[in-house]
Every structure is written in C-alpha cells, then in structure tokens.
Amino acid sequence: MKIRVSRNGPYIVTGSVPLMVMEISHDDEGDCRSWQKVREYPLQEQYTLCRCGHSKNKPFCDGTHAKVHFDGTETAGDEPYLENPTVIRGPELELADYKGLCAHARFCLRAGGIWSLTGRSDIPDARDTAIDEACNCPSGRLVLRDRKTGETLEPVLERSIAVIEDPARGEHGPLWVRGGIPVESADKRPYTVRNRVTLCGCGRSRNKPFCAGDHIGH
Known part of the structure; x- marks a missing residue:
C-alpha cells in the first residue's frame, strides 16, 4: 500500500487501500466524542483522490486541477x-x-x-x-x-483512508490516512511513516501535502 503525491495533481493510491467516509459524532454538549463510519467505497487496486478541492466527484479526482491551474507545491519539506x-x-x-x-x-x-x-x-x-x-x-x-512503562499509547488502526466529515459544523475535512501507509512526495521522497496522518483535500493547506486546518471556515 502506498500514496504518491502527484505534481500539482491528485494523490495516487495503490495497493488496494480501503476507502471510507467517517463522520465526527458530538455529544449533547457539542463536544466531539467518537467516529462513525457512514460509507465504504468498493475496493479498488488503484485510485486517485482530489487534492485541489475542486473535483465534482469528491473524494476522487476528475481532472479539475488542470483547469483551475492548481498549485500543489509541497511545503512540508523535511517535516x-x-x-x-x-x-x-x-x-x-x-x-x-x-x-x-x-x-x-x-x-x-x-x-x-x-x-x-x-x-x-x-x-x-x-x-x-x-x-x-x-x-x-x-x-x-x-x-x-x-511515564511508568514508557509505552506510547497509539490507537490500533486498520490500514485505510477515511474522508473526514463534520456535518454538525458543515465542515469537510482532510483525508485521514491510517495504519502507517507510506506517503511519497512528487519527487519520490518518502515522508515519515506514522500511524495516523491527515492529508489536505481542500488545496488550501500551508503545509502541503498535510492538512494544516485551513479548510475551517470555507
């Protein structure tokens, strides 16, 4: 399984990575409490996910990045x-x-x-x-x-990608990459493999390809 960032284009996902939509659930006081899976897409060996935020077939790429001249320059650098x-x-x-x-x-x-x-x-x-x-x-x-055992307390996550939605706030969030799937830059440079990563799906992030919260308010 791998995700490759294409130059000024979409994320290219290979290796039959499960894709789903996860919604943030809130309690009666309005606090975020849990995740709810609301949709699972048919499994594909390879697919492309929108990075510019303008696709009319989200979360998939429909080629609009070329029409809007999307600047997808990666700014995360050496993290x-x-x-x-x-x-x-x-x-x-x-x-x-x-x-x-x-x-x-x-x-x-x-x-x-x-x-x-x-x-x-x-x-x-x-x-x-x-x-x-x-x-x-x-x-x-x-x-x-x-602090007693030195153990890092990480959740056990299925290797998958989840499109984050927050319907209570009307927000469409990033792509949640789970379970340590490698992400590679357009220059074929590997980013640090982590158990959980969020990739920008709106095209506005100041820290491309990763989400920096810039989808909030749009």
Missing part, C-alpha cells in the same frame, strides 16, 4: 515540526504536542482539554479521557506516553 514537539509531563502521562500537524478535529477540547487532563493524569477519569482524546486525534498531533 521540522516532528523534531521538537511541545512536551507536557503529567504525573502518569506525557503528552507530545506536534502543533504543526493540527487538523482541527477538536477531540482534544473536552473536559478542559487534553493539556489540562495530562497534568491531572493521576486521576483515573482524567487519564482515561486524555487517552481517549489523543487516540481520536486523526492527524497524530497529540501523542501520549505512559
């Missing part, structure tokens, strides 16, 4: 934001916050926010909520480590 995350050390959990990866899915804001919860991680409810919030973060911005 410097992965080198020095902000680290918050609580009594039982340690949070690594890779701010440059934020896709604004907002799972991290419940119950005072994951940053506060990490600081109170000796309280069982706070610890459990922090872990739940980190594991629901689709971009991998928020990564928790158990």
Whole structure:
C-alpha cells in the first residue's frame, strides 16, 4: 500500500487501500466524542483522490486541477515540526504536542482539554479521557506516553483512508490516512511513516501535502 503525491495533481493510491467516509459524532454538549463510519467505497487496486478541492466527484479526482491551474507545491519539506514537539509531563502521562500537524478535529477540547487532563493524569477519569482524546486525534498531533512503562499509547488502526466529515459544523475535512501507509512526495521522497496522518483535500493547506486546518471556515 502506498500514496504518491502527484505534481500539482491528485494523490495516487495503490495497493488496494480501503476507502471510507467517517463522520465526527458530538455529544449533547457539542463536544466531539467518537467516529462513525457512514460509507465504504468498493475496493479498488488503484485510485486517485482530489487534492485541489475542486473535483465534482469528491473524494476522487476528475481532472479539475488542470483547469483551475492548481498549485500543489509541497511545503512540508523535511517535516521540522516532528523534531521538537511541545512536551507536557503529567504525573502518569506525557503528552507530545506536534502543533504543526493540527487538523482541527477538536477531540482534544473536552473536559478542559487534553493539556489540562495530562497534568491531572493521576486521576483515573482524567487519564482515561486524555487517552481517549489523543487516540481520536486523526492527524497524530497529540501523542501520549505512559511515564511508568514508557509505552506510547497509539490507537490500533486498520490500514485505510477515511474522508473526514463534520456535518454538525458543515465542515469537510482532510483525508485521514491510517495504519502507517507510506506517503511519497512528487519527487519520490518518502515522508515519515506514522500511524495516523491527515492529508489536505481542500488545496488550501500551508503545509502541503498535510492538512494544516485551513479548510475551517470555507
């Protein structure tokens, strides 16, 4: 399985990667709580996904990027934001916050926010909520480590791609790449393989090919 970024064009997905649509579910207080799969596309060995945001056949590419002269220049470079995350050390959990990866899915804001919860991680409810919030973060911005065991607390994810939708806010989010699928630049340079990555699908990201939350408000 592999995803290749084409120059000023779509993502080329090979290796029979499952593709689905996942919606963010909210609780009665309006907080993001869980993911719900609402659609699964027929499995294909190869397909292309829209990167410019203008396809009339989303999530698939329909060639519109050429008509709108889409500038898909990749700006993520050597991914410097992965080198020095902000680290918050609580009594039982340690949070690594890779701010440059934020896709604004907002799972991290419940119950005072994951940053506060990490600081109170000796309280069982706070610890459990922090872990739940980190594991629901689709971009991998928020990564928790158990300070006692040294274990990184990552969710187990099927190797797949999910189109993120937030119907409650009317937002169409990025492409959630799950399970450590390699992503390769148009110059055939591999990006860091991570368990969860969000790729820009609106064409506006300041950190192409990755989502930087620039779909919010559009």
